[in-house]
Amino acid sequence: MKDTVVARDIEEAYLTLKNVVKETPLQKDHYLSLKYDCNVYLKREDLQWVRSFKLRGAYNAIAALTESERQRGITCASAGNHAQGVAYTANKLNLSATIFMPVTTPLQKIDQVKFFGGAHTEVILTGDTFDDCLKEALLYTEEHSKNFIDPFNNINTISGQGTIALEALNQAKDDSVNFDYLFAAIGGGGLISGIGTYFKAHSPHTEIIGVEPAGASSMYTSVVKEDKVVTLPNIDKFVDGASVARVGDITFNIAKKVVSDYVQIDEGEVCSTILDMYTKQAIIVEPAGALSVSALEHYKANIKGKTVLCVISGGNNDINRMKEIEERSLLFEEMKHYFILNFPQRPGVLKEFVNNVLGPNDDITKFEYLKKSSQNTGTVIIGIQLNDHADLNQLKQNVNQFDPLNIYINENKMLYSLLI
Structure with a gap:
């Protein structure tokens, strides 16, 4: 079994996904460009069919199953966005899906999973964190002989996420744009592994910057501090799309090769970015989707005069959380x-x-x-x-x-x- 991803895997995934996922816009952001005195481009995965990049990896991983494997049914564990991707795919391919989500998942994401999955999907809420939820999902998968669709520690999932990079570089080529820096969120590491792999092959001069919530910086801790995969004993669950206590073994090894640096973002700073993007640019992002833009403030001296790409990874933000987001922002500021x-x-x-x-x-x-x-x-x-x-x-x-x-x-x- 393969334990890494190459650019060719991502190109094959792109062909699989070509008529399934939306080719999301690559937009120059004039507000951020002026603010940081550089050229900032946003890859708008918040405009994907399920409002996050997770559809790419989920569909590619499920499409790789054999027909007999598909008929046994699929399972997954997710804080929300991967679950929506799996549910959307199950409905499209007429497969049975059992989806495990933490009890703490925002209601908006739970409702979206049920909407995209329809009659093909059963949602089971269990555990306070993604990692608790994952344990239950794996146990259920083994007991019922189903196929687990890993949200990040899976070669096909990673390859699907990497198609974002392929799209972005093709779109940039049309406008003669060369990226000096790429900022992307890290949860379990699937996104950064996929896009980092493709950029290293086709734009090796681009610095890949991984961005994590300060309360759940599991990749930074594993790669930089410990040089091995570790499980964080406690995490802040606010940035639910990127709050993972343990990254994948596969993503850990890929991140070591492709990521140039790591930035940890305070959860309150994420909230300030969410409000700023909404009021200044009319862009609605979820906490994980705001991480890449938040990192610009930490890199403002480096990126001056440069060309920068930020992956806006998701826009599934529950309107009921806005009071908490405003409160956290005011405390941080x-x-x-x-x-x-x-x-x-x-x-x-x-x-x-x-x-x-x-x-x-x-x-x-x-x-x-x-x-x-x-x-x-x-x-x-x-x-x-x-x-x-x-x-x-x-x-x-x-x-x-x-x-x-x-x-x-x-x-x-x-x-x-x-x-x-």
Whole structure:
């Protein structure tokens, strides 16, 4: 069995997918180009039929099965996008699919899987993370003699994802564009392995930059820190499309050869990118889809005057998450701050707080007061939003003068999760 991918595999996958997947646009982004003083192009996989690149790998892997294997049925484990690709393929090829998804998967992605799969697909929600879900899926697959379609650690899946690079280079050639840098998200490593392989063969001067969420940087940890595949003991699941505790053995070996550097992006910074892309460019991306653009800020000195490609890997963003996205962004930008304070139990104290603690442009966004009749003070949980994060030091000084024993909630993740 092959344990790596070559450009020829990707070219064969392209022929398999040619009449199935959408050739997504390669667009020059004028806003980002101006912002970073370079030429930024976006490969818009958020406009794919299932609104992510995962259809490419899923269809190619399923198409590689024999007829007898197909008839036994297929399974997969996915945080959402791979599941949609498998469901879409099962419906198109009239196959039975059992799809395992974490319980924490956004409802929007679950509903989309059911929509694309129709009567051919059964969805089973299990486990809090992708890795928990994967264990259940593999056990079920073995017990029922079905065929597991791996979301990243599969040669045919990787080859399917690599067709993005083939398309992008063909589109760029038409406009005489040569890419100096390529930024792409890493979850389990299938995307970066496929596109990295094809770029190394056909555009070897391009620097391949892998981008991971800071709370789930499993490829960086495995390749750079440990030089072996490791399982992260804890991960932040917010960037659900790229929050994987353990990368694949195949993708690990390919990434070591093709990836030039790794960037870890704070989950709050991802949220700021999502909001910026929506307000400035009217592009709706999911957290994993925003990773590549977020990385530009970290590489702005390197990419000045260069030509850059960012793969927008997905646009399956649940509208119900927008309040959380805005909150995380404000926290990252140091614009929103929470404190626990002791307020003296006497009239006029709130007016004193507003006059003496808040700046002229500060706003109270949360106020919970617990009055205790037998004590001289009551506990207040207060949220304050700044107009300029440079005002934070002055705000802290004012708060400390008002209550030297105050607790700054932003610095305590557990307390923040409990109270806010």
